[in-house]
Amino acid sequence: MFKRLVLPAALLAISAQVQADEGQWQPYQLPQLKAELKKIGISIPAEKLADLSKHPMSAIVSTGGCSASFVSNEGLIVTNHHCAYDAIQRNSSAKKNYINDGFLAKTRAEELPAGESTRIYITDKVDNVTKEITQGLGANLSGRERREQIQSRIKKLIADCEQDKAYRCSVPSFHRGLEYYRIRQMMIRDVRLVYAPPDMIGNYGGDIDNFEWPRHTGDFSFIRAYVGKDGRPADPSPDNVPYKSKDFLVVSAEGIKNGDPILLAGYPGRTSRYKLPSEIRFARDTDYPVRAAEMLADIATIEAATKGNADDEVRYASVVKGINNRLKKTQGLIDGFARKDIAAIKDGQDAAFRNWLIGSSKTPAEAKGLLAKLDAIIAEDMALSQEELAYGVATNSDLFNSARALYRLAIEKEKPNAQRESGYQERDLAFIKGRLSRLEQSFVSKVDQARLQAALQRYAKMAKHPQGLDALLPSVEAAADLYQKTQLTDTAKRLAWMEKDRAAFQQSDDAFIQLALKLHDIGMSLENRRKEVDGQLDFIIPQYMEAVIAWKKSEGKPVYPDANSTLRVTYGTVGSYSPRDGVTKGPFTTVEGIAEKHTGKDPFIAPSNLLAAIREQRYGVFKDPILGTVPVDFLTSADTTGGNSGSAVMNKRGELIGLNFDSTYESITKDWYFDPKITRAIHMDIRYMLWVMKEVDHADNILKEMTIKYPRGVSNKK
Incomplete structure (x- = not known):
């Protein structure tokens, strides 16, 4: 191997020439950004931001897929409406539809269980x-x-x-x-739904407005963390008490204006800023188009299978919402790649890097060898991912995936716990049980059957198939019989299989269990091939990244790791942007825009009491002095991605002024390339949330619980 160009310890140093706004920074890196933070007007000491035990970072939490923050010392947590959507949906039915009607617990006793697998994670x-x-x-x-x-x-x-x-x-x-x-996180496993506005507020504009600007969505909900009487995490129980959060965010209704600095803290999911040009072209030309088509077809199948049945539509509401969100983002990436040739930009950067690496190395031949091996294993990785995707399409069934997980669990339980595959150890059993139980509220046999049959037809047309899989799959017609010969639709019977051994599976005549056994070897072959490829990547990529970081630092460019669902901080300013020539979009939307968009037809149906409050201009202390009305959403230059949903948007003092929930459509490609000219994150203005709580939903008990900093000296105690 070529001579190491950078020691791992050197990664702690960041070039003084950091590009403003770009970067999803690990908290420990923030003291080295002291000058940048001070420059934009952040008054919290950088050293304090780096300390997970101190405010405000100690108030930032994860829900396992979204971000959130404590807003009282009684375990009250605010996050996005779409992040609490599973909890809302699982407590809903056609007769008691909290999706449509909203939900508000006026007392602790009225709070509803958020779901067996819902968790709150506090990084310490x-x-x-x-x-x-x-x-x-x-x-x-x-x-x-x-x-x-x-x-x-x-x-x-x-x-x-x-x-x-x-x-x-x-x-x-x-x-x-x-x-x-x-990373160590306290894991709270008793979580309850406290308050969610109706979909007409929390998801106003629906999928039409998703990733669009201007936006008028009140994307917020409240949940609460409960623990045992000893203050430690406990299984859900009526005897549990609210978690006494060490810190919580003060909610500021004082407002913000164009140009103001913001801090954003949360748990961004995945970015790909350090991917090679070949990986971008694969995503753009091959992977994303296939995935987008798959999601579109799956949604159409679900909608056709649930049409006319209100209960079925409610059961699959969260599933469809999740697929739609991924589809819109995937399509946005495809469109973004078409609008700006990021692969070509990366070509130039990659060529410059390779020339620098070879020129800087004392052994140019070894450097060239590293790059050749890198390109070869990346090609293997991309080819294998196509087969993995095809396998996923061919087995698009909740019942099959349950049977497969149960059989794999039986096999793994034969090993000592330490030797089991990750995901099947003792620590994972509660999560497996939660996933299996969750089908109780989000599964209908005929819908699952329709999804599997349609997926088998699509799989047959895919370019790459895993070797040996075709001969083992049921035909489209035979797939219907599987649902007549299984007991896995029954929750109690499904959960009972968690306790059974391999022999019980082999002797079972359950159709889905038999299918899981038939396809097991194919699945394991793909898994072992993935381990081989990933292991080779584990050897080559770190050497490549070490060199890339040295090169970037030599050019004064920001050095931060790709997002990976861990706690990160980003910063920026409130501001407009120009998505195309002659078009400038301002940084704020207002409640008047809600009334203007209102058509009375989904997804632009605003609640009558909200429209009345707008018409009567009952704005009170939430009226912005410059806008002359209540702001709804706003834009900043913060660097965000999926997983940042629900992230606390804070002012220069660390007070909560908004919740991150989206990005503009033109910004979606920031996962691959950060363009400061058009990258904008979309946040809900906290003043709109407070206004809805006071004037529309009368959530006075929650307003009283929070510490709210009002303008002009008004106290939340009054």
Whole structure:
């Protein structure tokens, strides 16, 4: 291998020439951004922002897929409406439809369970464990051997960390495997729905407005974390008490204006800023178009199968919403790649990097060899992902996926816990049970059958099929029989299989269990091939990333790891943008825009009491002095992505002024390339939330619980 160009410790240094607004920073990096934060007007000391035990970072939490924050010392949490949508949907029925009507618990006793698998994660400790993961891994290991050794070390570090059962630990990689950090999080597992506005507010504009600007969505909901009487996480119980959160965010109704600085903290999901040009072209030309077509077809199947049945529509509301959101983002990426040739931009950057690497290396031949190996394994990775996608399409059934997971669990339980595959250890059983139980509220046999049959037809037309799979799959016609010969539709019987051994599965005549057994070897073959490829990537990519970071720093460019669902901080300013020539879009929308969009037809149906409040201009202290009305949503230049939904948007003092919930359509490609001219994140203005709570839904009990900083000295106690 070529001579190492950068030591891991050197990653702690950031060039002084950081590009404003770009970067999803790990908290420990913030002191090195002190000058940038001060420049835009952030008054919180950077050292305080880096301390997870201090305000405001100690108030920022994750729901496992979204971000959120404590807003009282009684475990009250605010997040997006779409982040609480599962909880809203699971408590809804055609007769008691909280999606349409909204929900407000006036007392603690009225709060509803958010769901068996709903969790709140509070990050309290982060340790660099790179040496423990990578030290001593020889260059002669096969990819699969390397991958399994890394996973074994990760599992040991996690087991050591989880001696205290109050915590859930993880060891994600950063910079594509160059660094590893062990993250400890308190995991609260009794979560309850407190308040959600009706869909007409929380999802105003629906999928039509998704990723669009201007926007008029009140994307907020409240949940509460409960623990045992000893203050420690406990299973859901009527005896539990609200979690006494160490810190919470003060809610500021003082407002913001164009040009004001903001901080945003949350758990962004995935970005791909360091991907190669070949990976961009694969996503653009092959992967994303196929995935978009799949999602579009699946949605059409679900809608056709549930049409005319209100209960079925409610059951699949959250499923359809989730697919629609991913579809809109995927299509936005496709359109963004067409609008701006990011691959060509990356070509130029990649060529400059390769020339720099070869020119800087004392052994140019080794540098060239590294790059050749990198290109080869990336090609293998992309080819394998096509087969994995095809397998997923061919098995698009909740019942099949349940049967497959149950059979795999039976096999893994034959091993000592430490040797089981991640996802099937003792620590994972509650999550498996939660997924299996969740079908109680989000599954209909005839809909699942329609999805599987339609997917089998689409699979037949796909370009790449996993070897041996076709001969084992049921025909479209035979797929219908599976649903007549299974008991997995019954929740109790489904859960009972968690306790059974491999022999019980082999002796079963349940049609879906038999199918899971038939396809098991194909699935394992794909999994083992994935381990081989990922293990080779684990060897090559860190060397590549080390060199990329050295090159970027030499040019004064920001050095931050891609998002990976861990706690990050970004910053920016409130501002407009120009998506195309001659068009400028301002940074605020107002309640008058809600009335203007109102058509009386879904998704532009505003509640009558909200329209009345607008018509009568009952704005009170939430009236913006410049806008002359109540603001709804606003734009900033913050660097966000999926997973940042629900992230706290804070002013220069760390007070809550908004909730992140989306990006503009033109910004979607920021996952691959950050363009400061057009990248804008969309946030709900906290003044709109407070106004809805006071004037529309009369959520006085929650308003009283929060600490709200009103303009002109008005107190929330009055």
